[in-house]
Amino acid sequence: MMAAGEDLVTVRLPDATLGLGTCYDLRFPELFRGLVDAGADVLVVPAGWPERRRAHWTLLARARAVENQAYVLACSTAGTHAGVEQAGHSTVVDPWGEVLAEAGAGEEVLAVDLDPKRPAESREQFPALKDRRLGLAPPAVRGS
Numbered sequence: 001m002m003a004a005g006e007d008l009v010t011v012r013l014p015d016a017t018l019g020l021g022t023c024y025d026l027r028f029p030e031l032f033r034g035l036v037d038a039g040a041d042v043l044v045v046p047a048g049w050p051e052r053r054r055a056h057w058t059l060l061a062r063a064r065a066v067e068n069q070a071y072v073l074a075c076s077t078a079g080t081h082a083g084v085e086q087a088g089h090s091t092v093v094d095p096w097g098e099v100l101a102e103a104g105a106g107e108e109v110l111a112v113d114l115d116p117k118r119p120a121e122s123r124e125q126f127p128a129l130k131d132r133r134l135g136l137a138p139p140a141v142r143g144s
Contacts, residue, residue, distance in 0.1 A: 008034050015116035016042045019070070023047035026060045026074070029067060036068045036129070041119035043070050048077040051105075054087040058102075065093035069122045069129060071114055078107045095122040 008031070009020040019040025025031050026045050035043060043064055049057045061074040071094060078088035088105040092112045101110040123129055 008038050010035060010038050010040050012039075016114070019043045021045045023049065026057070026064065029064065032064045032068050032070075036070055040068075041070050041116075042114070043068065043072045045072065045074045047075065048081055049087040051085040051087045054089055057087050057089060058091065061091050062093050062097045062099070065095060066097040069095040069126070070119050071095060078103075078105060095119045 011018040011020065017039045019032065019035025019038065019042070021031055021035070021043065022045065024047075026047065032040075032043055045061070045064075047057070057074065057076060061072050064070075065072040071092070073092055075090045076088055077086040079086055088103055088108075090103040090108070090110060092100045092102075092110055092114075094100055095118055101112045103110055
């Protein structure tokens with residue numbers, strides 16, 4: 001059984017901090033903003049996204065990258081799952097919304113070199129994250 005989580009999950013690596021979401025989470029920008037507030041500069045989204053909503057998959061992955069000035073690694077299932085055709089089209093998006101690599105509908109491995117300085121540079125060049133005025137307290141963070 002699956003249930004919604006309540007914590008933000010980040011993983012610190014030597015050159016980056018990953019923020020983790022899954023599938024349907026891609027539709028909730030506040031989750032990814034919370035991950036960025038917790039230090040994430042790479043947002044990872046594994047998914048079983050249906051083909052009939054593939055345009056949403058591509059649009060939302062790029063939107064999460066642009067609005068958070070972070071890389072997005074969006075990994076979608078290919079083929080068919082439980083009788084539902086899956087979108088495939090895994091994608092890697094940079095902090096400016098540029099698609100660095102995109103798979104097709106079938107199984108595929110993407111290899112992309114990410115510049116760990118790029119998120120900070122984009123945030124410095126266009127400091128939109130600093131201009132927020134809502135003043136909401138960030139949610140609790142669970143990290144490793």
